[in-house]
Amino acid sequence: MDGSDADRMNLAGKPDPALFLEAVRRLRVDPVDAAMVEDSLAGVEAGRRGHFGLVIGLDRTGVTSAVANLRARGADVVLPDLTAVVDTVAGAQP
Secondary structure, eight states, X not given: OOHHHHHHTTOOOTTSOHHHHHXXXXXXXXXXXXXXXXXXXXXXXXXXXXXXXXXXXXXXXXXXXXXXXXXXXXXXXXXXXXXXXXXXXXXXXX
């Protein structure tokens, strides 16, 4: 799902969680059982407002204030990029 889908379906934009909630609905997953990854403040806020089980904020800037802003909007974890998500999950495996 992307912005084109949201437009076509008349879904509200971020920080409203409508697009993300539609995505998990299509996957037949409860948001509380889903993780989402976002790089925008509005997207992270949408994840929190949608009650996703894990909201991962991506900060590609490396600026301390950006990390703080993502956390303030609702990110449970802030990572520098998508490869860090994979590395973090792989590192958590037994």
